[in-house]
Amino acid sequence: MSAVSAYRLTPRVTKFLSEPHKLLVGGKWVNAVSGETFPVLDPATTDEIAQVPAGDAADIDAAVTAARAAFETGPWATMKPTDRSRIIWAIADLIEAHADELAELESLDNGKPKKAARDVDVVGSAEMFRYFAGWATKIEGNQIPFASADPGAFFGYTRREPIGVVGQIIPWNYPLMMAAWKLAPALAAGCTIVLKPAEQTPLSALYLGSLLQEAGLPDGVVNIVTGFGETAGAALSAHPDVDKIAFTGSTEVGKLIVNASAGNLKKVSLELGGKSPNIVLADADLDLAIPGAADGIFYNHGQDCTAGSRLFIQKKIFDKVISGVVDRAKEIRLGPGLDPETDMGPVVSEEQLTRVVGYLQNGVESGARPLIGGKRHGDRGYFVEPTVFVDANPSMKIVREEIFGPVVAAIPFDNLDDLANAANDTTYGLAAGIWTTDISKAHTLAAKLRAGTVWVNCYGVNDPAMPFGGFKQSGWGREMGHEVLELYTETKAVVVAL
Ligand code: NAI
Ligand code: MG
Numbered sequence: 001m002s003a004v005s006a007y008r009l010t011p012r013v014t015k016f017l018s019e020p021h022k023l024l025v026g027g028k029w030v031n032a033v034s035g036e037t038f039p040v041l042d043p044a045t046t047d048e049i050a051q052v053p054a055g056d057a058a059d060i061d062a063a064v065t066a067a068r069a070a071f072e073t074g075p076w077a078t079m080k081p082t083d084r085s086r087i088i089w090a091i092a093d094l095i096e097a098h099a100d101e102l103a104e105l106e107s108l109d110n111g112k113p114k115k116a117a118r119d120v121d122v123v124g125s126a127e128m129f130r131y132f133a134g135w136a137t138k139i140e141g142n143q144i145p146f147a148s149a150d151p152g153a154f155f156g157y158t159r160r161e162p163i164g165v166v167g168q169i170i171p172w173n174y175p176l177m178m179a180a181w182k183l184a185p186a187l188a189a190g191c192t193i194v195l196k197p198a199e200q201t202p203l204s205a206l207y208l209g210s211l212l213q214e215a216g217l218p219d220g221v222v223n224i225v226t227g228f229g230e231t232a233g234a235a236l237s238a239h240p241d242v243d244k245i246a247f248t249g250s251t252e253v254g255k256l257i258v259n260a261s262a263g264n265l266k267k268v269s270l271e272l273g274g275k276s277p278n279i280v281l282a283d284a285d286l287d288l289a290i291p292g293a294a295d296g297i298f299y300n301h302g303q304d305c306t307a308g309s310r311l312f313i314q315k316k317i318f319d320k321v322i323s324g325v326v327d328r329a330k331e332i333r334l335g336p337g338l339d340p341e342t343d344m345g346p347v348v349s350e351e352q353l354t355r356v357v358g359y360l361q362n363g364v365e366s367g368a369r370p371l372i373g374g375k376r377h378g379d380r381g382y383f384v385e386p387t388v389f390v391d392a393n394p395s396m397k398i399v400r401e402e403i404f405g406p407v408v409a410a411i412p413f414d415n416l417d418d419l420a421n422a423a424n425d426t427t428y429g430l431a432a433g434i435w436t437t438d439i440s441k442a443h444t445l446a447a448k449l450r451a452g453t454v455w456v457n458c459y460g461v462n463d464p465a466m467p468f469g470g471f472k473q474s475g476w477g478r479e480m481g482h483e484v485l486e487l488y489t490e491t492k493a494v495v496v497a498l
Helices: 011-018 058-070 081-097 097-112 114-135 175-189 201-215 227-240 253-261 286-302 315-331 349-363 416-423 437-448 482-488
Strands: 023-025 028-029 037-041 049-054 154-162 167-171 192-196 222-224 242-247 267-271 277-281 312-315 369-372 387-390 407-413 431-435 453-456 488-495
Touching: 011 097, 023 049, 023 058, 023 201, 028 192, 058 167, 058 192, 058 222, 058 227, 081 097, 081 114, 081 175, 081 201, 097 114, 097 175, 097 201, 097 369, 114 175, 114 286, 167 227, 175 242, 175 416, 175 482, 192 227, 192 242, 201 222, 222 277, 227 242, 227 253, 242 349, 242 482, 253 267, 253 277, 277 286, 277 416, 286 312, 286 407, 286 431, 312 315, 312 416, 315 369, 349 407, 387 482, 416 437, 431 437, 437 453, 482 488
Parallel strands: 167 192, 167 242, 192 222, 242 267, 277 312, 277 431, 312 407, 387 407, 431 453
Antiparallel strands: 023 028, 023 222, 037 049, 154 488, 369 387
């Protein structure tokens, strides 16, 4: 029996799944120019749940043309900021009104528990649109006094203008929320967009597309092209009429996007991988730190760019913390995301299953020891056991490379002096966690860690108002907060001789 029929779905999701899926281009739902489609699978069963259009270069071109027209001449370009704000707010309201449907689709498509999809992905997406609805009316330039000219000779000011047509390429780990993180600020800035969802998880973006229309977004402002990275994604990042690409995904593809952008020197922002240290000091409140360490890696099945995948624990509490994390791992119930008893679903795809299991084998071969887990779970669907490795050292692949699965390497440390160097010994720099009751150690260490976000006595807490992004090879630029508006606006200096 397929998962689609094994669980009772809401009538709207049943209807959505039974209808043909199309691309959203210039306000119209259309097939791919090639007529090709590809299957979308339920990762809990590997059953096919839908076919979506395999958009490629021709569809990207049509979508960019529609976005350009909407940017240059459409109503979006001349709309009052308050009207843009109202539409963005209405999108948030519609996401909430369809929360159950969106959570169900996300769970079916990605594999995550429906409750997590609802409480985190859907709520987080609505909140992102609300926050940026407020910014639509608050993007402003400055009046700048001249420094070296006669003060009475010139009047100078800046304008913040939308950057133009934006390509947004998003991953499969938080499909709806990544769409929201990307779309909301770009809409607030007045840009028009071509969104390419991940091929593994295109459904919630297509569902969102009809909500965008219902909210009153003019035609062509957001275009949605489903398709593969190597075809649709590559065409979007190389397109000569795209002004900016915003990407979330692997560091490897981030580098391809930088190369592809060189043709027209489009602006690029990148939110890439991580190998984040989660650090437990001996004075930590272990009632907080142990669940924090476990959730930091196991939440979303470890498929999180900020996953706390290197767990540094001070020696004198190492055994206690590790046994606490292992106990929590034991309690995790694996199952389909739509089963209300499930704590952890499958990883997203066969490719990810193979990748994660490869790391598990490599960890053992290189001398690390799994205290729990260490292999695939079951033989149907893409389930992986939550895994805690000890006896790991910094030269191992499981310590150096992003695994993107429920796999943590625990590393003991003694001395606080070397800790920051050990934690920073990575090509990445996305996030870090510190668990301590010593306020001075917390701030001293937070300053030394080379990471875009440092969480103290919490982990994975994001907010629309807080900037998010990476040092080093974890990316370029910051999403969320007022800082993201720099990614979607150009500054124009206007100089007037008086
Ligand atoms: P990926 O980087 O290949 O895919 C992410 C997005 O990029 C998808 O929409 C994909 O279609 C697109 N893409 C792929 N190749 C492209 C190209 N040549 N040009 C333009 N767009 C392209 O990631 P993948 O293969 O799904 O996962 C591999 C690894 O990447 C994971 O194991 C994980 O380590 C990392 N990853 C990191 C994410 C993050 O949130 N930072 C999210 C997803 C994956
Ligand atoms: Mg890939």
